[in-house]
Amino acid sequence: MATDPDIVISMPALSYPKARAKENGKHIQNDIHNEDNDNEQDNNRDNNNNNNTNDNSIDDINNSNDDFNNSNNDNSIDDDDESTTPSSPPRRRLSYLDPSTPSRHLRTPSSYSHNYSLLDIYDSPSSERSSMAPLATGGLIDTSIMKGLDDLEFKELSNDTTIFARHTIDSFPELDISDQESESYVQPTDQDTIDRILASPYDRYGFKKTSTHHNISLEDYNKWFSEYAQDAIRRKKKWNLLMKSNGLQLDSAQAIPTRFPPKSDKVKKMIRQGIPAEWRGSAWFFYAGGYDKLNKHVGVYSKIVRDTKDIQNKDTEVIERDLNRTFPDNIYFNSHIGTDANTSVTTLGTENSRSSETAMVKTLRRVLVAFAHYQPQIGYCQSLNFLAGLLLLFMEEERAFWMLVILTERIIPKVHSANLEGVHTDQGVLMLCVKEYIPQLWAILGKNFEGESLSEDKILTRLPPVTLVTSSWFMSVFVGNLPIETTLRVWDILWYEGSKTIFRISLTICKMCLEDPEFQNSRSSKGSGEMDQIELFQFMQNYPKTILEPNVLIDNCFKKIGGYGFGSLSQDEINKCREFVSKQRAKLNYKKSNITAEMTEEERQALISSSDSTFGAEDQSIHDVYGFHRSIMSGVVWNKSISNKMKRRFVRRTSSRS
Amino acid sequence: MSGRKKTLLKVIILGDSGVGKTSLMQQFVNNKFSHQYKATIGADFLTKEISIDGNKQVTLQIWDTAGQERFQSLGVAFYRGADCCVLCYDVTNEKSLNNLTSWKDEFLVQSNVSNPQDFPFIIIGNKIDVDEAKKIPSLQKKLQNITNNQLGGLNYPVFETSAKDGINVEAAFEVIAKMALQQEELNDANGNDVSDDYNDAINIHLESESSGCAC
Numbered sequence: 052m053a054t055d056p057d058i059v060i061s062m063p064a065l066s067y068p069k070a071r072a073k074e075n076g077k078h079i080q081n082d083i084h085n086e087d088n089d090n091e092q093d094n095n096r097d098n099n100n101n102n103n104t105n106d107n108s109i110d111d112i113n114n115s116n117d118d119f120n121n122s123n124n125d126n127s128i129d130d131d132d133e134s135t136t137p138s139s140p141p142r143r144r145l146s147y148l149d150p151s152t153p154s155r156h157l158r159t160p161s162s163y164s165h166n167y168s169l170l171d172i173y174d175s176p177s178s179e180r181s182s183m184a185p186l187a188t189g190g191l192i193d194t195s196i197m198k199g200l201d202d203l204e205f206k207e208l209s210n211d212t213t214i215f216a217r218h219t220i221d222s223f224p225e226l227d228i229s230d231q232e233s234e235s236y237v238q239p240t241d242q243d244t245i246d247r248i249l250a251s252p253y254d255r256y257g258f259k260k261t262s263t264h265h266n267i268s269l270e271d272y273n274k275w276f277s278e279y280a281q282d283a284i285r286r287k288k289k290w291n292l293l294m295k296s297n298g299l300q301l302d303s304a305q306a307i308p309t310r311f312p313p314k315s316d317k318v319k320k321m322i323r324q325g326i327p328a329e330w331r332g333s334a335w336f337f338y339a340g341g342y343d344k345l346n347k348h349v350g351v352y353s354k355i356v357r358d359t360k361d362i363q364n365k366d367t368e369v370i371e372r373d374l375n376r377t378f379p380d381n382i383y384f385n386s387h388i389g390t391d392a393n394t395s396v397t398t399l400g401t402e403n404s405r406s407s408e409t410a411m412v413k414t415l416r417r418v419l420v421a422f423a424h425y426q427p428q429i430g431y432c433q434s435l436n437f438l439a440g441l442l443l444l445f446m447e448e449e450r451a452f453w454m455l456v457i458l459t460e461r462i463i464p465k466v467h468s469a470n471l472e473g474v475h476t477d478q479g480v481l482m483l484c485v486k487e488y489i490p491q492l493w494a495i496l497g498k499n500f501e502g503e504s505l506s507e508d509k510i511l512t513r514l515p516p517v518t519l520v521t522s523s524w525f526m527s528v529f530v531g532n533l534p535i536e537t538t539l540r541v542w543d544i545l546w547y548e549g550s551k552t553i554f555r556i557s558l559t560i561c562k563m564c565l566e567d568p569e570f571q572n573s574r575s576s577k578g579s580g581e582m583d584q585i586e587l588f589q590f591m592q593n594y595p596k597t598i599l600e601p602n603v604l605i606d607n608c609f610k611k612i613g614g615y616g617f618g619s620l621s622q623d624e625i626n627k628c629r630e631f632v633s634k635q636r637a638k639l640n641y642k643k644s645n646i647t648a649e650m651t652e653e654e655r656q657a658l659i660s661s662s663d664s665t666f667g668a669e670d671q672s673i674h675d676v677y678g679f680h681r682s683i684m685s686g687v688v689w690n691k692s693i694s695n696k697m698k699r700r701f702v703r704r705t706s707s708r709s
Numbered sequence: 710m711s712g713r714k715k716t717l718l719k720v721i722i723l724g725d726s727g728v729g730k731t732s733l734m735q736q737f738v739n740n741k742f743s744h745q746y747k748a749t750i751g752a753d754f755l756t757k758e759i760s761i762d763g764n765k766q767v768t769l770q771i772w773d774t775a776g777q778e779r780f781q782s783l784g785v786a787f788y789r790g791a792d793c794c795v796l797c798y799d800v801t802n803e804k805s806l807n808n809l810t811s812w813k814d815e816f817l818v819q820s821n822v823s824n825p826q827d828f829p830f831i832i833i834g835n836k837i838d839v840d841e842a843k844k845i846p847s848l849q850k851k852l853q854n855i856t857n858n859q860l861g862g863l864n865y866p867v868f869e870t871s872a873k874d875g876i877n878v879e880a881a882f883e884v885i886a887k888m889a890l891q892q893e894e895l896n897d898a899n900g901n902d903v904s905d906d907y908n909d910a911i912n913i914h915l916e917s918e919s920s921g922c923a924c
Contacts, residue, residue, distance in 0.1 A: 368804075369727075373727075379744060379745035388745075433749075433776075433777045436748065437750075471779050471782050474782075474783065499786075499789075500786060500790060501790070515786075516787060519783060519786060522783055523750040527750055531750070585756075589754075592753070
């Protein structure tokens with residue numbers, strides 16, 4: 052650790068962000084209170100859940116690091132909450148300030164390589180690699196692109212991983228690699244970039260600053276961006292310090308790290324404040340367990356791409372139609388943007404439009420087609436185009452592909468499946484959360500389209516109309532729902548903290564809607580009824596598009612004081628609730644499956660009563676679940692201890708029956 | 710029910726993905742066309758006030774939907790209480806034409822309207838602005854096959870439109886509004902409150918479950 056004077060000076064800012072924020076008199080998100088009850092234990096649990104899908108080496112590494120941190124910090128669960136943890140944080144700070152202080156927290160290269168010993172497992176079988184070698188040498192590889200990719204992605208990798216990553220790229224020979232963009236789409240934030248962006252009609256990601264999808268004017272955008280960008284520069288410095296204190300030295304100021312500090316409260320806090328834009332792809336990939344996925348599936352992506360090159364089916368048909376409708380307001384996706392005569396867009400999916408499509412669109416096609424092939428139970432689902440599209444702005448295609456797999460396997464499972472079952476489940480969970488945590492809002496939205504209140508036992512069978520709005524938040528993970536920078540911040544947190552992030556952010560948006568003066572005014576001036584529900588729908592749909600400043604959303608979400616403190620909604624709660632809702636739905640779907648259009652009302656009733664009798668004892672257990680849910684949900688604060696108590700009781704009861 | 714201040718007519722636009730549902734709605738409501746519409750996820754709606762026959766003021770609430778088949782499972786909530794359903798196809802995409810029947814069936818299942826036999830549907834063939842060569846070969850004949858098929862055919866008014874150039878869009882929605890108003894009046898006259906829970910089989914099931922099986 053070099054004792055650069057700069058670093059010494061900025062150290063206190065790292066430790067005492069509040070003071071810095073006050074100094075600047077600006078809205079900086081530095082002092083997000085970490086009020087996760089769940090905390091790192093929760094992260095561990097999260098990781099354990101992830102392990103279900105056999106992708107655990109990175110998670111294991113993170114787990115071990117977490118354990119490492121935890122043991123180091125003893126009882127300090129929350130490094131923000133100084134009152135409860137008086138001793139530990141200073142110790143930690145000391146380790147930043149004084150590299151000579153012995154501290155296990157300090158990431159030295161040796162401890163670091165030790166952590167990654169798991170990766171060594173993958174290094175051993177050289178036979179597989181050599182068998183692929185002829186393929187690699189036989190192919191035509193654009194060396195400039197190789198070089199570009201090396202510079203971009205793999206500079207910081209330890210040797211073993213570099214070989215793997217390289218190997219994967221090497222096995223791309225049949226791919227039309229000339230389509231691949233070698234340079235990063237996202238430039239680092241410096242004064243030059245800022246000036247250029249301020250002068251351009253496009254933002255740093257290539258999106259039009261003003262669009263038909265939101266009401267943000269060019270002036271609004273530039274005013275916000277000029278401030279936010281300065282903040283980003285400051286944040287980058289902090290990230291550099293964090294990297295340094297973890298033994299992750301960067302070769303140059305422009306280098307993109309490929310390794311990031313292990314999970315800890317400190318890192319979590321930094322992530323919530325935002326990852327530097329140009330590091331995002333790399334950081335997302337790292338924390339989501341991308342390396343593990345990639346290393347376990349060496350060459351798989353390029354093989355799928357080869358296999359699906361000329362494939363045509365139901366999925367590819369829909370993909371073709373969506374390619375040009377993915378980010379039509381982004382210069383990397385729409386080459387006609389800004390020109391008036393973009394006629395070829397009307398002939399979607401024809402050979403004509405292919406000739407004018409951007410490299411990005413070609414890449415998007417490969418990723419989506421490959422994904423549909425790899426996950427046949429999902430195939431192609433609209434909204435995956437937005438997810439893949441956004442990933443591709445931040446990382447190369449193979450990584451984007453595996454991130455899409457990680458998202459749909461672990462984070463929001465079944466949300467994109469053929470029957471969208473996960474959407475229904477998660478909307479049920481979200482509505483139960485709204486009912487529990489924002490009862491004032493539930494009083495308004497817990498109604499059917501005609502404005503009649505939904506009785507408690509109908510929440511899951513008849514989701515309120517507003518779930519049509521919120522489903523899109525889950526399916527697109529806020530892409531297109533929130534302004535881009537705000538979306539990216541949510542994604543920063545999502546890849547690090549997991550699916551609870553989507554629920555926490557959704558609840559935050561809901562509560563922000565509720566507290567918006569415009570919303571309040573429209574409520575007070577009207578009665579209730581059908582129009583009311585419609586207006587609520589419209590408001591909830593449009594409101595998030597106006598949250599230009601990510602810090603507003605994030606502060607509201609996580610701050611205990613001055614925010615809503617939704618950081619206390621734990622992954623455990625979400626998981627339990629998901630399980631509950633999906634069980635309920637499974638029962639209901641079974642019965643629903645026997646109903647057809649031709650039936651009269653009497654026939655339906657007959658069918659239902661007959662299925663009732665065939666279910667018998669099993670139906671009783673639905674009752675129990677319902678009772679379980681009710682006693683938790685009605686009025687009682689749904690905290691973890693009650694959940695656990697109820698869960699135990701439920702388990703006991705069901706096991707005693709069987 | 711006639712005492713209601715505004716007559717609100719709910720119109721649902723259905724059809725395969727990419728046929729131009731969003732464009733049709735935008736062209737009718739905002740008189741604009743853009744090449745930059747994103748694929749619709751979930752559902753969206755716009756409202757427009759129009760007068761029918763020069764005197765009757767109505768508010769059209771037009772629902773735009775995601776075209777991919779699997780999204781139909783999300784549609785239940787807003788199909789309910791619809792006054793008219795617009796079935797869209799793309800004149801350059803034969804499959805989208807062939808799928809109209811299943812869109813209709815799906816709508817009837819989900820919405821469970823009281824009069825499936827004479828519920829107002831309308832068919833819109835969009836993108837007539839494209840080159841003749843790209844259109845479905847012998848389109849009219851195929852269209853006739855679909856609309857005049859006596860067994861469960863789609864014997865409904867057909868409009869060929871261009872959302873891009875604004876051709877026939879206004880005319881189509883005028884007819885849609887009239888049909889929707891008729892349906893709304895019919896429902897009112899029957900005292901048939903479509904908002905009722907009668908059509909939700911699952912609800913009935915739950916109620917019977919919570920009250921019935923004490924044995």
